[in-house]
Amino acid sequence: MVTISLDSVTVSLNTRKVLSKVSADLTAGTLIGIIGPNGAGKSTLVRAMLGLVPVSAGQVVVDGEPIASILPKALARKLAYLPQGQTVHWPLTVERLIALGRLPYLSPFSRIGPSDADAIENAIARADVGHLRQRDATQLSGGERARALLARALAVGATGLIVDEPLASLDPGHQIDVMEILAGEARKGSLVLAVLHDLTLAARYCDRLIVMDQGKLVADGTPAAVLTADLLRSVYGVEAFVDRTSDALMVIPMRRTTL
C-alpha cells in the first residue's frame, strides 16, 4: 500500500511559480480526482509526485521516504503513470505495448517471464483490450489507444496509479468503463490519482477531490463538500447548476460568469 505526502511543495519552471506550497496527504484505497482549469498546475502536481519535475521548496514523501532518495526503478514499481497525450512512437502491437509496463521489473537483456505474462494478461482483461491484442497501436482510434495505454500502466502492477486526463477522446460508455476501472483499483487498496475535467464523473466516482487554481490547492475534500456553485464560479469562472437531488451529484456548467 502506498502513501504520498506533499509538504508545501513548490515548483518553479523558468522563474515562474507553477506550484506554490501545495500540501496534502494521499492515502491508499482512495480514488482522488484532481480538478481545476487549464494551466492550474494539475499535471505539474502529479509530475512532482513522480519526481519528474524538480521541486524547488518543500518535499514529496512516498511511503515515508523523500522521493529524491528512492531509486528510479523502485519508484517505478510503486507508482505507475499514464501521461497525457497518448504517445506511441513505433507501430507496436497492443500486446507488445502493454508488455512495456513490465520494464521496471526486467534486468538488462532479460525477457518477459511467466509472472510478467500474468500481469500483462491481467491488465489486458481489466482494460478490456483483448480483442485489440494484435492490432498496431498507431492505427487504433483515440479511444482504443487510450485504453491500451491504460492497460500498459495497469501492467506495472503498482499499488499507486497516477493518470493524467484518462478520459480525453473517450465516448461516454468508455468514460464510464475507465472510471469503473480506476474505482476498482482503489477498492482493491491502491492509491489512484486522476486528473479529470468531467466534474459529474469526478463527483460520481472519486472519494476525494483536490481542486487546483493558479498553482495553489484551493479545496480538498469529498465531492459533495468541494463542488459548490461558489467554488465553480471562483475557480472556473462559470455559473453552474449543481444538482444534489439524486444520490449522484451532477454539475452542469451553464455560462461564463459576467464580471
Place this chain on the structure above:
Amino acid sequence: MLFLNRPSEVGTQPPRAAFLMPSLVLLLLLAAGLSVAIGPVRLDAERLLAALGLHGDRIAHAIVIDLRLPRMMAAALVGAMLGLSGGVLQGYLRNPLAEPSVLGASNAAALGAVIALYFGLSELHAAVLPILAIVAALGALALLFMLSGRSESPLTLILAGIAVSTLAGAGISLALNLSPNPFAAMEIMTWLLGSVENRTFSHVWIALPCVGIGAFLLAGCGQPLDALSLGEDAARSMGVDLARLRLRILAGVAIGVGGAVAVSGAIGFVGLIVPHLMRPFTDRSPSAVLLPSMVAGAVLLLLADVLVRVAPTTNELKLGVVTAFLGVPVFLVHLMRERRLW
C-alpha cells in the same frame, strides 16, 4: 476477425522473428566466406584453404592473409557498428531518418583523417590517420555536450549534432580548398568516398577496440529505448535515467563510429537503411532491431565490398558510392509505403 481473439503467449515474438538471428548469422558467415574467396586474383579452393591454414604458398598467403582477411574483418566491423548505431539512434531520437552522421561523429572523424592527410602526418605511420580520426570524433562529442547542455529533448541534440557536423564538413571543404596540389586533393577525396581496400591488420586492431566499446555501450540500450517509445515522461516513470542513457549513446556512437570511420572513411546510408530492412522482421520495438541491425550491417557491407571487387570497372568502385546507390531505392520504398502506394 477470429484470429484477433486468439489467446497468444504474451511477449513472444512473431514466428518469423525466431528465424531472424540464425539466418542473419548464416548470411554473415556466407558473406565473410565470399569476401575471402573472391577477388581480382582467382584462387582455387585448395590454395585458399592452404593459405587459411597458414601453410600455403607465399603468393596465396599474401593475398588471403595480408589482403583479404583484414579487408573482410574491417568491412564486417564497420558495417556492424554503423548498423547498430543507426538502430540505436532511430530508437533514441524516435525518428526513422536518424543515422550515425546526425550526431556529427562521422564527419568529425573524417575531418581528423583529412587533417592527417593534409599535413602529411599519415605518411609517418599507418596508425596516425585512424588515431587522429578517433581523437576528432571524441572532440566532437565534447563539443556536442557543450552545445546541447543538460537538456533531455532529442531536438536540441539533433540541432547540436547538425552544428557539429556542419562545422566538421566546413573544415573538410577548407582542406580541399587550400590543398597544395591536385594530388593532395585527390588523396583526400578518395579517402572521403569510403573503402576498406588495402586495409591491414593494424587497421583492424585500431577499429576493433573502438567498435567493441561502442557496441558494448549501445547494445545494452534496448530496454530504455523501448520505454522511450511511450515518450520521455512515461520512460522516466518506468525508471529510465534519461541523462545516463544519453551519455551512454553519445559515447557509444562517438567511440564506435569514430573508430569505424577512422578505418573505412565515410560510408553513408548503412546506418540509415539497415534498421529499416530489419524492422519488418521484428516486433518493431527499438530493442528488437538492435542486434539484427548489427549483424545485417556487417552482411551488407561485406556484400557491397564483394560487389566492388567483381564489378567490371577500371577504377575500383568505392564502398561509400555503392551504399549511397543502395540507399536511394530503400528510401523510395519507405516513401511509397508512407503514401500507401505499396
